[in-house]
Amino acid sequence: MLNSLTTSFISRLRSRDEGAWYELWETFGPVLRAQLAKWGRGRIGPETVRDLSQETLAALSDSIDRYDPTRGARFSTWLLAIAKHTLGDEIDRRSAQKRGGNRKGASLEESWMVASDGPPVDSAYEAAVFRAKVEAAIRLVERSSDFTDFSIFRMRVLDGRSGKDVAADVGVSEPTVSRRLAKVRDALRSRLEEVIATYSFTPEERDEAARNGLGANPTKADDAMFDEAIADIYRRQVELRQTDEARLAGD
């Protein structure tokens, strides 16, 4: 059963809230582009990847009204199925054009709504979707935190600098750095829970954070692990964005 956050988000999508669609695009656009580029390698160029990722969201927009949350699809599978369909449609269209025939593109099936019994989809893709959720949470924390507090978190956790250096740069004591860091960390844990809940359709998806060392109720010893996990995810997301940027730039 969907939680209230997810239901609310789906409702926003259904009511054609452009902000919700932009949020979806901003958060998962690079992941979709990476997956489409992987599938279509050698057959579609970067421009087509960009177009297809937009078409994926357009297709999602068309099908959102028919979405049935009781049928058990994962959020990531939901996105992926739409993307796969969009890509397949494009490939079919191209093949039809090459042959000169009048074959129409495949119609959108709703099989993605059903929980699959087969092996999980590409684990790299699943990990990328999870990282995108974490990144969205970091962005939300940046918005809600004080700039200096978030800068301390950024320098200490994302840049990996020592507490002493950070304290000297910001002009505060080391205990203050630790205190402010803890404040942002707590906010991030809370946001993470919220974001993962929003973009998760199944209980199994909602447990991803705990499985990845980002649980909501950690001990003191877990803080270091949490920071490390966040830093690692951030670095991977930066790499993904850079790859995406290079792909779009045609490199």
Add this chain to the structure above:
Amino acid sequence: MGLSISGLLIAAVVGIIALVLLIIGLIYLIVPTFKGIGWLFRQVFNFIAGEVGDAFRVIGALLTALVLVPVVVGNVLIGRWSASAHFGRAVKSEVVAMGRGCYRMLVGHPARLLCITPLTDGFEKRLPEVFAAAPGADKPKGRQRKFEGYTIVGSLPGGGSGARLHVAEPDERTLASLARRGVTDVDQVVIKSFSLDDGSSLPQIVRESRSLDAARRLGLILEHELTDERFYYVMRYVPGDSLTLVTQRLHATSPSDGLGSAELGAAISYARDLVATLRKYHDGGLWHKDVKPDNIIVAGGRAHLVDFGLITPLRSAMTLTTHGTEYFRDPEMVRMALKGVKVHEVDGQRFDVYAAGAVIYSVLENSFPAHGGLSQLSRKCPEALRWIVRRAMTDYDKRYASAGDMLADLDALAAAKDPFKVRPAELPSMSGAEDPMPATPPPFAPDPEVVRVSERLHDPIPAPPTPNAPQTPEAPKRRSRGRGPGSIRLTDWWTGRYAVNADAPVPGPAAPGHTPPAPDRPSRHHRPAHVRPVDQRLPASEQLASARGRAAEMRKRAGERRRDAGKRVRRGRQHASGMNAGVVVPVLMVVGAIGLFGAISVFLPAFSSTSVSVTRSGPEVVIEGRRLAPASINAEDFTVTALELPEGSVTEPVMRTMIVLADGVAHNDDALAVSVEDYRARGLAVVGEVGTDLDEYTEGALARLRAAIGVAPFESEDARDAITQWVRDAGFAGAVAWFQRDASEPTTVRAWILHVDGVEQRVDEPQPLMIDSAGGHMFLAPHAAPPIPPSMPDVPFAKGAA
């Protein structure tokens, strides 16, 4: 026994370990080997598949083009021009596809097979980019591309707005007009033109023209025109390179881990220029909205912000749009635009501040901030600068409230001896130091240059964009923009005489919140009406004379303005539309190549000679020359080049003499006889061992020649040197032909000819038999190698084989 068992056990264990290690080692060796083999197969397979696929594509494109060509011609013949143009485009695309296919077959796939793609990257990537970004024609044609008062001298690459950018020089009349308005030092201008004919759309034209009024307030626009068909405006030309290009250069001269100290200083300086310009815009109530490296021109060490296409008044009532450039546009702005927020409901300054942060990021990283505000600054840079960039690109509510705040931080950084030692805590925005630039902009006070321009543009500078700004006490006393018609006072009831009181000001409506300053002089359209009473008017003749005098005075002043404009010192041609090294060198190379070719054609007529074919029957002569490979030539298909002498050539009859040496070849041998006949038919005097009587002098000379050759074998270096020396010494022979029967192939006769240039007395290399004479001079055609028939055997020709 126990020892032996334990020894066996140890040996077994060691053996097993060794075996395991061996297997692991083999796996480590075999796996990469098989991977390598697999890669090799894949490469070859891809190559073959690519070649075959492209071959079919080329053939398909060729066939399609062949089908389309008659269609194009047919449409032209029946006058269906549009259809013919349509099919013509299709032919063009097929030809392009064919060319691409050929390129891939000949270059692309082989390069990929050999892993030398970096070699072809220039053709496949950089070249198309360069061509795509190339400016248009320097002298655009067509009525739509002429601009009265300006001479187009070049063009710039257009941006994404569909506009055409021309570089132009104002003529003297325009210069005088600009000078009258206080705009001086304008050597060249940029004309941004939107035309429906050029593909611009009406929304683009409307958007650009809407921003015009705002830009004009800052003196950014010199002139503009809007007609039914086009819209254009004129602005100053800022020569230089875009910040994108400058950034690449900065990184090219810096270490790989970040900008060097000099480059970092330049980067901070550009950042300051940019933010200072933005502050000026914001103080003027404007929002640039399209700040990005491509819109920043670096010239003379300063960064100039250009392109006013998206400039928007900060207090505009328009709905916010998502226009801008990705990576340099705040995502928050997109969210707000999607919500339908109005421009005046947001703080546009903060979006420009975000873009400025993104620009600084791109300069430091030589890349786009693909991660938005979370983009990582991975290269070495001062922590304080990193802080400034993050502060500029952070969330909308938390970033610098104004460009002035950001500029204060940048100033602090620039003032430091070592930017790396500046800590973020020491920046003005962090330390709480008094901001030298007040966050709240003062009442609009543009720089004097802007004021001067704006005053002359009949556009009074507006007051600060605060709707409820109180009126200054002086305001009511100031003259209004418009004046009333003046009051009429009747002076004589009986005669109807009246007087006009033109000095009485009639207050006009003032824009709310605006305090228009008193103009220095009334504009032409609103000049006070100086109407004299009838009784005070001068006679008509005097009025006419006075009018003529005024007209003459005006003409004189106009002439002076034009002369002044002409006398002013030009700062040199700024737009590089003329010659530069990149243009001159290739042009000179082409001209040089043409000249060289022409000279060779003139001085070496062999290149332009006509060919005559000499077909001989009977026994053939195998002619050999050092430059021929294979060494055997079938004389049956031999082509002799008829040469044309250049005019004025020195002609010496003696040089027409050919000396013939014959070793083992009888004078009546067919090979020798036919050749001698051939030489004589060409006007040469053939003497030597050809069966004719020799005079004493010639006989002595031949004896000396034979003595010089001695026993040197045929075509040896020694023989050649000896003959060369003899020819020089003798001074009367044009060439020596040495015939010899091949010892290993008795049926074969070889000939070797050594030629002397009669004009320069230069001994040439031994040449193949390309011989003729003209004007008393004998020539060899050194470059006209005879065609070798495909069936030509590699062995010397056997006599009678043909």
